[in-house]
Amino acid sequence: MNDQILMTNELTKKYKKHTSVDGLNLRIERGQIYGFLGPNGAGKTTTIRMLLGLIKPTKGSVEIFGHNLNKNRLQILQRIGSLVESPTYYGNLTGRENLEAVRRLRDLPEKRVSEVLEIVRLTKVANRLTKEYSLGMKQRLGIAVALLSNPDLLILDEPTNGLDPSGIQEIRELIKELPEAGMSVLVSSHLLSEIDQMATQVGIINNGKMIFQDSIERLRQKRKPLLKVGVNDVMKANAILKERELKADLQDDFLWLSQTDPAYVSEINSILVHSGVSVYRLEEVKRTLEDIFLELIGTEGSL
Amino acid sequence: MKNILWADQLKLKRSSLLIIVLLVPLLILAYELVNLTYRSGFVEKQVEMFGAGSMWMYLLYDNSLLFGLGFPLAVTLAASVIANIEHQANGWKQTLSMPISRGKIYLSKFIWLTISLFLSTTIFLIGMVFLGKVLGFEGDVPWGVLIGDCYGMLITVLPIMAFQFWLSMTIKNQAFSILIGSVSSIVGLFLAAAQTTRWFPLAYPIQSSTVILLYEGIGYNPDFSAFLVINLILGIILMFIGSKHFAKQNVQ
Ligand SMILES: Nc1ncnc2c1ncn2[C@@H]1O[C@H](COP(=O)(O)OP(=O)(O)OP(=O)(O)O)[C@@H](O)[C@H]1O
Ligand SMILES: [Mg+2]
Numbered sequence: 014m015n016d017q018i019l020m021t022n023e024l025t026k027k028y029k030k031h032t033s034v035d036g037l038n039l040r041i042e043r044g045q046i047y048g049f050l051g052p053n054g055a056g057k058t059t060t061i062r063m064l065l066g067l068i069k070p071t072k073g074s075v076e077i078f079g080h081n082l083n084k085n086r087l088q089i090l091q092r093i094g095s096l097v098e099s100p101t102y103y104g105n106l107t108g109r110e111n112l113e114a115v116r117r118l119r120d121l122p123e124k125r126v127s128e129v130l131e132i133v134r135l136t137k138v139a140n141r142l143t144k145e146y147s148l149g150m151k152q153r154l155g156i157a158v159a160l161l162s163n164p165d166l167l168i169l170d171e172p173t174n175g176l177d178p179s180g181i182q183e184i185r186e187l188i189k190e191l192p193e194a195g196m197s198v199l200v201s202s203h204l205l206s207e208i209d210q211m212a213t214q215v216g217i218i219n220n221g222k223m224i225f226q227d228s229i230e231r232l233r234q235k236r237k238p239l240l241k242v243g244v245n246d247v248m249k250a251n252a253i254l255k256e257r258e259l260k261a262d263l264q265d266d267f268l269w270l271s272q273t274d275p276a277y278v279s280e281i282n283s284i285l286v287h288s289g290v291s292v293y294r295l296e297e298v299k300r301t302l303e304d305i306f307l308e309l310i311g312t313e314g315s316l
Numbered sequence: 317m318k319n320i321l322w323a324d325q326l327k328l329k330r331s332s333l334l335i336i337v338l339l340v341p342l343l344i345l346a347y348e349l350v351n352l353t354y355r356s357g358f359v360e361k362q363v364e365m366f367g368a369g370s371m372w373m374y375l376l377y378d379n380s381l382l383f384g385l386g387f388p389l390a391v392t393l394a395a396s397v398i399a400n401i402e403h404q405a406n407g408w409k410q411t412l413s414m415p416i417s418r419g420k421i422y423l424s425k426f427i428w429l430t431i432s433l434f435l436s437t438t439i440f441l442i443g444m445v446f447l448g449k450v451l452g453f454e455g456d457v458p459w460g461v462l463i464g465d466c467y468g469m470l471i472t473v474l475p476i477m478a479f480q481f482w483l484s485m486t487i488k489n490q491a492f493s494i495l496i497g498s499v500s501s502i503v504g505l506f507l508a509a510a511q512t513t514r515w516f517p518l519a520y521p522i523q524s525s526t527v528i529l530l531y532e533g534i535g536y537n538p539d540f541s542a543f544l545v546i547n548l549i550l551g552i553i554l555m556f557i558g559s560k561h562f563a564k565q566n567v568q
Contacts, residue, residue, distance in 0.1 A: 065413040067567040090415040101410035103401065105330040117323035118414050158410065 016043040017079075018166060018197050019064070024073035026059050026221075033059040035221035036073070041166075041199060041214070044192045048212030048229070049201040052310060056221040057201040058098050061170050064199075065095055077166065094164035096172055100155030104144030108135050108154055111143055115158050129157040132187065148175035156184065167191060169200045173207060185211050205306045219310040235305050240278060242268040242285075243294030250290045257284065273297045320416060320424040328428065333397045337432045340390040341440035344382045345447060348375060352451055371453040375444060376465055383440070383469065384508075384521040385501055391473055392480050392497025394432050398425050399484035399493075408567050418563040426481055426555060433470060433477070441466040464540070471544050472524035474551025475517040476500070482558030486565060520547055 019041040026034040034056040041047045051057050062068045064075055066086045075082040077089045103111055112126045130136045133153040138146070143154060152175045159167055169188075173181045189211050191198055202208050208215060208229075215232050217225040225232065244250040247266055254261050254268070259281070262269040270281065278295055285292050352359055352375075359374070368374040402408050412418060444466075445457055476497075483493040500518050507519035514523060524543055 062409070062567070065409075067409055067412060069566065087415045087417060090413060093413070095410075095413050097409045097413070099406060101405050101407045103327055103405045103407065105401075106326065110326060110329065114323045114326045115410075115414070117319050117326065118411070118416060120319045 020076045027071040046198045047214045048208030051218035092165040094159035095168040096155040096159045102143040109139040133157045240270040241296040245291045336393045337436045340386045345443040388501040395481040422559040437466040472520045478554035
């Protein structure tokens with residue numbers, strides 16, 4: 014299945030001298046749940062704004078449903094539902110009226126309003142003014158607006174922001190079911206664990222640059238455990254291993270190797286011991302996705 | 317376009333637009349009521365001095381200054397309320413990512429501004445007729461001059477409307493557009509006073525009365541039709557430029 018639904022070409026946005034998005038080549042295929050991951054200020058929202066035609070790229074182009082966004086903006090937007098960062102709500106209107114306003118704008122069937130209210134579980138508070146809504150309720154309203162038109166492509170920027178754990182779970186389950194109806198989803202987050210639980214495809218962005226884009230499985234493969242070796246003389250041990258062309262990393266006074274099968278571990282042990290290095294620890298260390306994420310984005314990401 | 321207008325109508329629900337639209341005509345009418353009752357002696361003297369043909373003419377002349385100052389203020393505030401609904405809702409990013417041209421979104425809100433100001437002038441018209449009847453003005457109701465005075469204002473104010481609307485739509489902080497609107501309303505008063513500057517758009521509302529004080533007394537305004545034509549054309553041009561600029565803006 015190579016059915017490209019969204020594609021950006023060297024997409025770039027500069028604000029004065031600062032480059033917020035730098036040569037992004039996003040690829041999303043039909044039916045994928047694309048997790049768009051990056052720390053605060055990485056450029057996720059800026060990218061999404063460009064995908065919706067809200068801001069003009071400094072350079073590069075966007076192609077959605079096989080059409081150029083610049084030339085066919087309205088035609089493309091017809092098939093997109095979106096939620097960008099903090100949700101929109103007209104405080105002087107009730108939740109239902111908020112949806113009704115969007116329904117009128119998009120000329121959608123009336124029954125959709127009740128349907129989406131049910132989906133995001135706002136039916137009970139639908140007739141209350143939205144200025145009295147909690148943050149989580151406003152967020153749900155934003156998701157309801159995005160779903161209203163039954164779009165082919167759903168773009169959600171941090172949809173679980175402000176939701177409680179059960180709300181997050183609900184939205185996650187909701188998103189996971191969407192591709193069955195033929196929808197494709199782009200969902201951004203700064204939490205890998207969240208993306209891990211729903212995405213089929215992952216794009217990681219840092220400082221405006223794409224540093225990883227592949228299936229979630231490929232990301233998980235990077236999670237293979239490491240062998241942590243504790244010895245009395247790390248330098249010497251490292252040199253010995255290097256002679257035998259065994260690659261080891263030096264970190265925190267331990268040697269780190271990338272294989273953990275028993276035969277390999279025994280061999281390493283025997284090599285080191287026979288060379289006169291005393292080995293006091295051989296440990297298999299499991300890495301979390303967070304570790305990999307942090308490794309990928311390096312230390313700059315903690316800014 | 318009908319859909320967009322209905323959506324915008326819903327968004328205006330429970331807003332303070334109606335209050336603002338009613339406030340200016342009602343305040344002026346209240347002033348005139350006090351003026352014509354408690355100060356009736358003074359008014360009679362003035363009517364004689366200015367050679368006003370009837371009390372109707374006097375009323376139109378007397379309120380033209382207040383209306384000319386007050387109506388642009390109503391325009392400023394109404395434009396601000398309409399635009400601020402989107403600003404406050406954080407709504408531009410949602411509204412402008414709908415499959416609707418930005419020009420139409422701009423136009424729809426402008427149409428609501430026009431409708432609400434039409435309402436305002438209509439209230440003023442009805443109020444003046446009501447006032448005249450209650451106070452027993454002599455002679456027939458001069459519908460032509462009264463209607464011309466009220467709806468003429470709607471046309472004369474078009475350039476200011478287009479400009480204030482554009483300001484409020486493009487700049488989030490409404491204190492800014494309201495300040496500009498208030499200052500320019502007062503500046504208009506001074507511009508209108510001098511022969512050379514009275515053709516500046518800001519000076520129009522003050523002079524856009526069907527009835528003015530001429531050399532020989534209160535009479536019909538000879539420049540009125542020129543004002544209407546100039547302002548109609550200028551208003552449409554400004555509205556068009558504003559909408560083009562709005563359509564190109566980046567949306568935060
Ligand atoms: N209008 C703007 N003017 C100048 N700089 C901007 C503007 N909008 C965004 N930026 C900058 O662009 C960078 C990316 O911002 P963006 O909002 O896209 O990040 P993000 O990935 O969505 O972060 P977060 O997880 O915090 O939402 C930031 O450094 C930000 O300061
Ligand atoms: Mg963001």
